[in-house]
Every structure is written in C-alpha cells, then in structure tokens.
Amino acid sequence: MQNFIEAYSWVNLRFLLEGLWVTVEVSIISIIASFVIGSILGVLRYVKIKYLSAVVGFIVDIIRNLPLILIIFFTYFGLPHLGFKPGIIFAAVLAMTIFESAMLAEIIRSGILAVDYGQMEGARANGMSYVQALWHIVFPQAIKKTIPTIVSQFISLIKDTSLATIIVLPELLNHAQIIYGQNSAYILPMFLMIALMYFIICYALSVLSRILDKKLA
Amino acid sequence: MLYILTHYWSELIQGLGYTLLSSIIALIFSTIIGTMFAIFEVLPNRAMQIIGRVYIEIFRNIPLLVIAMFFYVIIPMYVAKIDGFTAGTIGLTIYTSSFIAETVRAGILAVDDGQMEGARANGMSYWQAMRFIVLPQAFKIVIPPLGNQFINLVKNSSVLAFVAGFDLMYQGNSIASLSLDTINSYVVVGLFYLVITLPLSYYMRHLEKRLA
Numbered sequence: 525m526q527n528f529i530e531a532y533s534w535v536n537l538r539f540l541l542e543g544l545w546v547t548v549e550v551s552i553i554s555i556i557a558s559f560v561i562g563s564i565l566g567v568l569r570y571v572k573i574k575y576l577s578a579v580v581g582f583i584v585d586i587i588r589n590l591p592l593i594l595i596i597f598f599t600y601f602g603l604p605h606l607g608f609k610p611g612i613i614f615a616a617v618l619a620m621t622i623f624e625s626a627m628l629a630e631i632i633r634s635g636i637l638a639v640d641y642g643q644m645e646g647a648r649a650n651g652m653s654y655v656q657a658l659w660h661i662v663f664p665q666a667i668k669k670t671i672p673t674i675v676s677q678f679i680s681l682i683k684d685t686s687l688a689t690i691i692v693l694p695e696l697l698n699h700a701q702i703i704y705g706q707n708s709a710y711i712l713p714m715f716l717m718i719a720l721m722y723f724i725i726c727y728a729l730s731v732l733s734r735i736l737d738k739k740l741a
Numbered sequence: 742m743l744y745i746l747t748h749y750w751s752e753l754i755q756g757l758g759y760t761l762l763s764s765i766i767a768l769i770f771s772t773i774i775g776t777m778f779a780i781f782e783v784l785p786n787r788a789m790q791i792i793g794r795v796y797i798e799i800f801r802n803i804p805l806l807v808i809a810m811f812f813y814v815i816i817p818m819y820v821a822k823i824d825g826f827t828a829g830t831i832g833l834t835i836y837t838s839s840f841i842a843e844t845v846r847a848g849i850l851a852v853d854d855g856q857m858e859g860a861r862a863n864g865m866s867y868w869q870a871m872r873f874i875v876l877p878q879a880f881k882i883v884i885p886p887l888g889n890q891f892i893n894l895v896k897n898s899s900v901l902a903f904v905a906g907f908d909l910m911y912q913g914n915s916i917a918s919l920s921l922d923t924i925n926s927y928v929v930v931g932l933f934y935l936v937i938t939l940p941l942s943y944y945m946r947h948l949e950k951r952l953a
Contacts, residue, residue, distance in 0.1 A: 589892065589896070589939050590896070590931050590938075593900070594899065594927060594930060594931055594934065597910075597927055598931075601917065602927050683804035683805070684804070686804040687804075687900070689806070690903065697804070697807060711815065715807065719803045719807055719811075722802065722803050723799065723802045723803055726802035730798075
C-alpha cells in the first residue's frame, strides 16, 4: 500500500500526464492528417480513374495488411538510410499517418458506396458536374455516415500510439517506464494507473461514438 | 534483398512460425473466451450481463502493448516465471477476446428471437437451445468478422517483439542490426507478413460479398 501512495506522488502523476498529453497530441495531429489524405485516397479509389485507382487500391491494401510496428520501425530506422532523418515525434506522426490514412481511405470509400446513387444522378440532372456533385452532394453524406467509425478508428490510434515507445517517443507508456525504471516497487502502481488513463479516454470516446451512431443513423 | 532472404532464411522461417503459432493459439482461446463473455451479455441475468460488459469494455479500451507488458513484467514478479512468448500470447488472447466477444454478441442478437422461442417451445432447455440452435446460426453470421480478427491478430502479434517473443518482427529487428541493411530487412519482414495477411484479407472480402 505504501508503494502505491509513494508511486502516485504529484511529481510522478504530473510526469504521466505530460506523457498522456504527448499521446493525445500525436494522435490528434495524425488523425487530422490521415483524414485529409484518407479522403483523397478513398475518393481516388472510388472514382475509377484507369490504372490510378487500381494502384491506389493496391497500396492501401498493402499498408492495411502490415503491422503498425513495422511501419514505425521503417520511418524511424529505415528512412535515414534513404537520406531523410526524421525526429522522434515526426517519425511517429508519419508512421501513424501512413497507417491510419490507409485505414480511413477504406472506411471513407465504403461510406461513399453507401450513399444512394440517386443522389449523384439527381445532382448531375440539376446541372452539376461530376466533381461538383461528388464534392457538394455525395462526399458530405458519406462523411456523416462514417463519423462513428472514424471515432472508433481514433480510439485504436490512441491505443496504438503506445507502440511508439519503441522509438522512445515520450508518451504515456514511455513515461511510466521511466518512473518504474527508478524503483521497481512502482511497476504495478504505474501499470494500473496508465491502464486507467487509457481506459478513461478510450471509453469516453467509445461512448461518444455510440451516441453519434444513434444520432446520425 | 536476396542477400537477406538467403542468409537469414532460418531466422525468418522461425519468426514466421512463432508469429503463426502465437496467432493461432490466441485465435482459438480468444474465440472460446470471447464467446463465453458474449453469452454472459445476452443471458437473462443482470449480474452476468454486467460481468460480460465490464470485461469487454476494460480490455477493448486498454492498449494491447500495455496488456502484454503487464503479463511480461508483473506476472513473473508476483505469480510465476513465464517467457516472453507466453506472456505476449496471453496478452494477445485477452485483448482479442474482448473484440471477439463484441462480434459474437452482435451475431447472437442478429439471430431471430423466434429461433430461441421455437427451440424452447419444442422442449429444449435454454442451454440446449443456445448450443444447438442459436450459436451455430450466430457463428455463420460472424465468420467474416472473425476472419478479419485473425488478420488483426497476425499483425498485432508483432507486439511479441517488445517482450522477446522471437516472432517475425523480433527476428526482423535482429536481422536489421546484424546485417546493417535496415531497409531491406524491414522490406523482407513486411513481405513475410503480407504473404499471410493479404491473401486472407482478399478471401475475407470475397466471403463477405458472397454471404451478403
């Protein structure tokens, strides 16, 4: 019990919260970048431009089927050999964005497919060009349908950020390891605390996702 | 690339073996555990429903790596000595079982109520009706999502690299540092993963289309 009281000192908790902030920051930057790139890729795969759509589709499938850890290793340890040396945070954000863009591309594409084709036909019949109809009519409806799924994807992104401890990204798990590295009696208290922190954030988001699912359905 | 393949062939195959072994063990046990908690959630018993819900929500919302590290670091301290492979596979099983429980629950709820009622009206007990009538139909519905879970498992088994589990990712790292050819080592390891996951994911897409 004494261990728990000592482990949860204000200094340690503040250090953990700093780590949590990095986790959240990296996740938010990555999800925003992935949303933009994923939308572009998803639309490119949907519109069926000869060769381009097939190539985009194949690349998306490859990235989706690789472990995220491999992509993190590649961006941090591999890229320097190709003449580009990213910092730790940039490498982490880059890896998350590459992986998550592919995930979101697939989600957004299925969202576009779920929009009734009559929407497109109606917009075209009213004089819109194909691109206008896609941008103003179909895409907004597709996004509305996929928001709950995107929120769940954001939850897995927050959890996956912990994998970046391997390149010493100063996030929550890494900060916990630093604390229990100084005193092995803190191992159990630290694990329980970070599990609780991850749980609170991810559970709150999953409740949000469920509410959105009901509201938008 | 060929150099990596020919010189480190045995390490790569060993890594692939451990990755597959861990994924298959985790799939079997997480399907059993997941189905159990899914049944808890649909039982007409409030206490059991809460147990099911709590289990699912806890392990779905904590990172896999934290769960795996917990078993790797904490269990040897207080309970028993276990190696990295075992710790990682236990973590993988628990994490995945919460997702499978959620999938199977949705499958059970998708089976029409009339099936259970009909079975009960024909003299079956609740458990008999669940076992012989509802679950088989539910599993037919959840086969494609279970396949996707297996793909996730193969990818997620790469956390074994963190706990010295000798899987593909672990071997990839040691090959990268031994051969000093980082790029090609990771490309080869990536290809090994794709050989398992890519055909599976195309097959699952085909299956989804056929069953839909």
